[in-house]
Amino acid sequence: MIKHLRSAADLDAATATLILDTAAEMAALSGREVKKLPALRGRTVVNLFYEDSTRTRISFEAAAKRLSADVINFSAKGSSVSKGESLKDTALTLQAMGADAVVIRHSASGAPHRLANWVDGSVVNAGDGTHEHPTQALLDAYTMRSRLGRLDGLKVAIVGDVLHSRVARSNVLLLTTLGADVTLVGPPTLIPLDVAAALSKSTKVSYDLDSVLPDSDVVMMLRVQTERMQDSYFPSAREYSRRYGLDMPRMRKLPEHAVVMHPGPMNRGMEIAPEVADSPRSTIVEQVANGVSVRMAVLYLLLGGK
Amino acid sequence: MAYLLKGVSILGAAPTDLYINDGVISAPVPDAEVIDAAGLVALPGLVDVHTHLREPGREDAETVETGSRAAALGGYTAVCAMANTSPVADTAGVVEQVWRLGREAGLVDVQPIGAVTVGLAGKQMAELGAMASSAADVRIFSDDGFCVADPKLMRRALEYVKAFDGVIAQHAEEPRLTEGAQMHEGEVSTRLGLTGWPAVAEEAIIARDVLLAEHVGSRLHVCHVSTAGSVEVLRQAKARGVRVTAEVTPHHLLLTDERAEGYDPVFKVNPPLRTRSDVEALRQALLDGVIDVVATDHAPHAVQDKECEWSYARPGMLGLETALPIVLSVFGPKWDLIADRMSIAPARIAGLDGHGGDLTKAGTPANLTLVDPSVQRVVDPAELASISRNTPYAGMTLPGRIVATFLRGEATVLDGKAVK
Amino acid sequence: MAQPRADAPSKIILAGSDLHRVVDRIAHQILEKTSGATGTVLLGIPTRGVPLAHRLAARIHAFEGVDVPVGSLDITLYRDDLRLQATRALGRTELPAGGIDGLRVILVDDVLFSGRSVRAALDALKDLGRPSSVQLAVLVDRGHRQLPIRADYVGKNIPTALSESVKVALTEIDGADEVKLIGGLT
Numbered sequence: 001m002i003k004h005l006r007s008a009a010d011l012d013a014a015t016a017t018l019i020l021d022t023a024a025e026m027a028a029l030s031g032r033e034v035k036k037l038p039a040l041r042g043r044t045v046v047n048l049f050y051e052d053s054t055r056t057r058i059s060f061e062a063a064a065k066r067l068s069a070d071v072i073n074f075s076a077k078g079s080s081v082s083k084g085e086s087l088k089d090t091a092l093t094l095q096a097m098g099a100d101a102v103v104i105r106h107s108a109s110g111a112p113h114r115l116a117n118w119v120d121g122s123v124v125n126a127g128d129g130t131h132e133h134p135t136q137a138l139l140d141a142y143t144m145r146s147r148l149g150r151l152d153g154l155k156v157a158i159v160g161d162v163l164h165s166r167v168a169r170s171n172v173l174l175l176t177t178l179g180a181d182v183t184l185v186g187p188p189t190l191i192p193l194d195v196a197a198a199l200s201k202s203t204k205v206s207y208d209l210d211s212v213l214p215d216s217d218v219v220m221m222l223r224v225q226t227e228r229m230q231d232s233y234f235p236s237a238r239e240y241s242r243r244y245g246l247d248m249p250r251m252r253k254l255p256e257h258a259v260v261m262h263p264g265p266m267n268r269g270m271e272i273a274p275e276v277a278d279s280p281r282s283t284i285v286e287q288v289a290n291g292v293s294v295r296m297a298v299l300y301l302l303l304g305g306k
Numbered sequence: 307m308a309y310l311l312k313g314v315s316i317l318g319a320a321p322t323d324l325y326i327n328d329g330v331i332s333a334p335v336p337d338a339e340v341i342d343a344a345g346l347v348a349l350p351g352l353v354d355v356h357t358h359l360r361e362p363g364r365e366d367a368e369t370v371e372t373g374s375r376a377a378a379l380g381g382y383t384a385v386c387a388m389a390n391t392s393p394v395a396d397t398a399g400v401v402e403q404v405w406r407l408g409r410e411a412g413l414v415d416v417q418p419i420g421a422v423t424v425g426l427a428g429k430q431m432a433e434l435g436a437m438a439s440s441a442a443d444v445r446i447f448s449d450d451g452f453c454v455a456d457p458k459l460m461r462r463a464l465e466y467v468k469a470f471d472g473v474i475a476q477h478a479e480e481p482r483l484t485e486g487a488q489m490h491e492g493e494v495s496t497r498l499g500l501t502g503w504p505a506v507a508e509e510a511i512i513a514r515d516v517l518l519a520e521h522v523g524s525r526l527h528v529c530h531v532s533t534a535g536s537v538e539v540l541r542q543a544k545a546r547g548v549r550v551t552a553e554v555t556p557h558h559l560l561l562t563d564e565r566a567e568g569y570d571p572v573f574k575v576n577p578p579l580r581t582r583s584d585v586e587a588l589r590q591a592l593l594d595g596v597i598d599v600v601a602t603d604h605a606p607h608a609v610q611d612k613e614c615e616w617s618y619a620r621p622g623m624l625g626l627e628t629a630l631p632i633v634l635s636v637f638g639p640k641w642d643l644i645a646d647r648m649s650i651a652p653a654r655i656a657g658l659d660g661h662g663g664d665l666t667k668a669g670t671p672a673n674l675t676l677v678d679p680s681v682q683r684v685v686d687p688a689e690l691a692s693i694s695r696n697t698p699y700a701g702m703t704l705p706g707r708i709v710a711t712f713l714r715g716e717a718t719v720l721d722g723k724a725v726k
Numbered sequence: 727m728a729q730p731r732a733d734a735p736s737k738i739i740l741a742g743s744d745l746h747r748v749v750d751r752i753a754h755q756i757l758e759k760t761s762g763a764t765g766t767v768l769l770g771i772p773t774r775g776v777p778l779a780h781r782l783a784a785r786i787h788a789f790e791g792v793d794v795p796v797g798s799l800d801i802t803l804y805r806d807d808l809r810l811q812a813t814r815a816l817g818r819t820e821l822p823a824g825g826i827d828g829l830r831v832i833l834v835d836d837v838l839f840s841g842r843s844v845r846a847a848l849d850a851l852k853d854l855g856r857p858s859s860v861q862l863a864v865l866v867d868r869g870h871r872q873l874p875i876r877a878d879y880v881g882k883n884i885p886t887a888l889s890e891s892v893k894v895a896l897t898e899i900d901g902a903d904e905v906k907l908i909g910g911l912t
């Protein structure tokens with residue numbers, strides 16, 4: 001098993017599949033009355049959150065607690081972190097506390113890589129800047145697999161602000177590792193340069209959502225921040241939503257079995273219409289539940305052995 | 307003090323005896339101290355047109371004295387100190403302070419560069435004339451660290467310095483195209499999720515500036531050229547006769563953007579490390595003379611400014627003590643080329659008359675350095691004379707050891723060690 | 727614990743029909759001791775306890791026509807030696823539809839050795855419900871208990887040295903039915 005989960009690129013197909021299979025077992029166990037499992041008793045998991053993300057933090061916290069790990073939440077607010085303590089000094093403190101794993105959320109890309117130089121424990125990337133969010137990709141893959149039964153050969157469209165999306169980067173890496181065909185869709189301003197060469201050779205790019213939908217098994221809508229239009233990535237929210245938003249007429253272009261995903265938080269009316277978000281094709285609610293199972297699997301596989 | 311450099315090879319020529327007396331290359335004199343220079347190559351003392359000495363303001367990263375020592379150990383006899391100190395070297399007072407500190411250290415000639423605009427803010431021209439007529443005798447002006455982005459201001463500055471044969475050294479970076487930029491924009495930046503610094507942001511400014519320089523008939527110097535596209539712009543401008551000179555750093559001649567993969571900010575620099583094809587184009591441009599000089603852009607940074615997240619780290623790398631070994635490793639023992647690009651041409655650009663002279667002629671100021679090209683050395687950051695440790699070459703094996711350096715006939719380095 | 731080398735000498739203890747007879751005997755014992763296996767659930771411990779539990783259920787059905795519910799109980803997350811080895815993949819835990827509350831649970835495993843797996847199974851069981859009683863059926867008891875645990879149904883007692891190991895192969899998993907003693911002096 002790997003030591004850290006800093007990038008979805010840390011996972012080969014066998015390891016990624018093991019995580020998804022383990023998550024399935026964890027999900028089966030979570031239906032019972034006593035949810036706690038003793039596997040990580042005596043282990044300490046630190047949630048080191050430099051960005052507010054209650055959803056992700058709670059998901060990791062629940063996962064660690066269900067495995068009986070001791071959880072320490074170290075958030076930027078009300079700690080030395082906000083007083084300008086460096087990441088390195090914080091790392092040395094966590095090291096002294098005996099952290100077996102540090103789950104880090106940070107606005108700077110690569111912060112988990114830096115942290116891994118300074119702590120002995122495992123580092124789990126819970127979202128770093130505009131780089132990656134590998135556990136989100138794992139839960140997305142898990143959700144696709146449980147809805148559609150497979151990942152190999154699945155046609156996945158990832159739509160929106162790919163340039164600034166850590167979710168998109170991790171998903172491209174993980175899904176292509178697992179044999180899915182990924183097409184990135186968005187205005188050219190929001191698709192990064194050389195994206196196929198950078199992430200995975202098989203990645204395709206399209207600027208035309210309507211032509212991609214009929215041949216997609218999964219369409220994943222990324223959050224688009226309206227601030228982006230101040231920076232001329234697109235002229236207006238209205239134009240964005242007309243060209244790249246998923247509304248009901250567009251959803252009807254999808255094949256019968258296709259599902260709609262969103263990593264959240266959603267901009268209803270911008271990238272996704274409320275009726276689409278709430279439709280039975282939407283996996284948005286199960287994505288949240290699956291998050292805990294996937295994170296349990298990751299923590300168990302990183303910390304459960306020697 | 308007189309020296310006899312016995313059996314020295316001047317620029318790779320056959321071994322000869324070289325006498326130094328009274329600060330100049332001299333005819334044989336009795337009682338000279340003999341230095342066994344068999345196997346050593348004598349080069350005119352290296353001249354760096356782009357050094358950050360950090361004093362005043364960031365003496366925790368470097369001082370004029372420690373930077374001078376690093377320079378001497380790297381074979382330099384003159385360095386041009388960039389203006390982005392704190393306070394900024396935008397007045398006669400500050401440039402004279404730096405110049406005086408250099409004299410006191412006495413290890414290399416420290417030639418201050420003056421800021422183009424007040425506080426490097428790019429708004430109002432600094433008192434360039436006052437700096438030119440100060441004791442520091444400033445001839446190069448630069449807002450380095452920032453680009454003089456305003457085209458009207460750049461035009462005026464280019465024109466204004468003609469009165470005292472000055473030159474504007476431009477840090478070519480269109481600021482709107484590099485907002486938040488962290489590394490070269492391309493495949494690697496996409497993978498790492500770091501905001502890209504596109505090549506065109508440099509090329510567009512160089513293109514604009516050579517046209518401005520051509521229009522007003524002024525001299526322009528382009529700092530740290532980093533892209534193949536910039537090379538093409540310069541090649542065309544030079545072919546038209548534009549009075550433009552350009553520099554390239556050792557790191558842009560050697561390293562590529564793939565170094566960013568581990569997010570170690572020791573590889574963060576501005577302009578950023580580029581691609582393999584850029585590196586190839588820069589090497590060729592230096593050979594062709596499209597790029598005139600190698601300049602270190604020696605940029606010391608305190609530990610806390612590098613031991614942090616990539617995007618919080620300050621850009622810059624140490625360069626003085628490794629420049630010659632890097633150039634040797636890239637080009638091999640092309641001594642005439644090395645002497646021209648690292649000493650003669652930079653001395654000419656900076657107007658440093660005593661440097662870059664002909665070592666075969668008696669009477670030439672004895673600014674020279676002795677190199678042992680047969681030695682391979684592993685770069686150990688702990689051994690560097692700089693206060694800072696941000697060398698990107700840690701652990702690399704590089705050719706060449708600087709054995710001795712002489713500044714106006716006085717040894718500043720002997721047996722590979724600084725004399726003071 | 728020390729594993730015998732791959733090329734260590736080995737000896738077949740049970741093969742094919744012998745193993746089937748042993749399973750039959752356990753099935754008979756269960757019927758006898760539980761007065762017809764009513765109110766009973768078989769929980770196999772992965773990996774090889776699971777097919778064994780299914781075989782026992784099938785034999786009980788064949789002998790008496792009784793349908794005994796079968797499930798599986800993975801103990802990985804309850805093991806006390808997790809940190810001594812590389813991370814283990816999880817097995818499946820699947821309780822029969824009727825659950826286990828108030829029922830007699832018979833845990834089924836292939837080899838009984840230190841007893842630690844059984845303790846982990848008891849811990850896992852406790853988090854799943856409240857059976858009226860818990861029994862243990864094993865194909866092989868090789869001795870060397872480290873805990874006060876004994877089996878209610880034993881297919882075969884095989885005295886072993888600590889340096890030896892017992893390897894159970896089942897057709898469902900391994901393609902053949904066989905119990906082998908590996909290592910030690912023959």
Ligand SMILES: [Zn+2]
Nearest residue numbers: 450451477529
């Ligand atoms: Zn610069």
